[in-house]
Amino acid sequence: MTTETHTLKIEEILELLPHRYPFLLVDRVLEFEEHKYLRAVKNVSVNEPFFQGHFPGKPIFPGVLILEAMAQATGILAFKSVGKLEPGELYYFAGIDEARFKRPVVPGDQMIMEVTFEKTRRGLTRFKGVATVDGKIVCEATMMCARSREA
Numbered sequence: 001m002t003t004e005t006h007t008l009k010i011e012e013i014l015e016l017l018p019h020r021y022p023f024l025l026v027d028r029v030l031e032f033e034e035h036k037y038l039r040a041v042k043n044v045s046v047n048e049p050f051f052q053g054h055f056p057g058k059p060i061f062p063g064v065l066i067l068e069a070m071a072q073a074t075g076i077l078a079f080k081s082v083g084k085l086e087p088g089e090l091y092y093f094a095g096i097d098e099a100r101f102k103r104p105v106v107p108g109d110q111m112i113m114e115v116t117f118e119k120t121r122r123g124l125t126r127f128k129g130v131a132t133v134d135g136k137i138v139c140e141a142t143m144m145c146a147r148s149r150e151a
Contacts, residue, residue, distance in 0.1 A: 004033070005031040005032065005033050006029075006031065006032055006033075007028070007031060007032075008028065008029035008032070008076070008080075009028060010027060010028060013026055013028075013029065013076065016076055016079045016080070017072055017076065019072060022048070022049050022050075023068075024072070025042050025065060025068055025069035025072050026040045026041075026042060026069060026072045026076065026113070027040075027041050027042055027043050028040065028041045029041075029073075029076060030112070032076070032077060032080060034080055034081045035081045035117055036116070036117055037077070037114060037115065037117065038073055038074075038076060038077040038080075038114070038115050039112060039113070039114045040069075040072075040073045040112070040114075040115075041110060041111065041112055041113075042069050042110075042111045043110055043111075044105055044106070044107055044108065044109045044110070044111060046059065046107035048107070050062060050065070059106060059107050060105065061105035061106065063101050063139065066101070066105060066111070066131050066138065066139045067099060067129075067139065067141060069111065069113055069131065070113045070115060070129035070131055070139070070141065070143060071093045071129075071143055071145070073113045073114075073115045073129070074115045074125075074127045074143055074145055075091050075145065077115055077117065078091055078125060078145060078147075079091075082147075085147070088149050089149055090147075090148060090149075091145050091146070091147055092145060092146045092147075092148055093143070093144075093145055094144040094145055094146040095124075095143070095144040096141050096143050096144070097141070097142040097143075097144075098140075098142050099139070099141035100139065100140050100141070101138065101139050102136070102137045102138055102139065102140075103133075103136060103137075103138050104138070105133055105138050109133045109134075110133065111131050111132070111133055111138065112131065112132050112133070113130070113131045114129070114130050114131075115127045115128065115129045115130075115143075116128045116129075118142075123146055123147065123148075124144045124145070124146050125144065125145050125146075125147075126142060126144050127142070127143050128140075128141075128143075129142070129143055
């Protein structure tokens with residue numbers, strides 16, 4: 001059995017995710033294998049709007065946005081694994097466990113997010129996420145998402 005990996009450019013990501021600037025946090029998908037894993041990149045620029053206040057003179061990429069970037073990567077993997085949603089359906093970020101921040105992410109860094117499918121149970125899909133910069137872990141977490149109809 002052979003496995004096939006794929007890449008996605010920003011134009012393809014925009015077709016999958018509803019997020020737009022300044023909240024689209026995945027710049028490119030480096031590789032993915034459906035139902036297994038996805039590796040994506042976020043290029044951290046000093047021009048990000050939140051750096052004006054987080055923190056003046058010592059800009060640090062907010063931890064909650066690292067988690068959001070990993071969650072967006074899980075969304076892309078889910079879309080590429082199970083296909084497009086039916087009209088009126090959404091993927092929701094349903095939960096996070098065991099989030100740990102190991103070191104700061106700063107302007108000029110290239111953050112690599114790797115998300116791995118773990119399991120689906122009772123309508124929730126669980127993923128393991130790890131974000132790295134220069135091969136060093138900056139954040140890791142377990143994330144859950146749910147596929148649901150809009151209220």
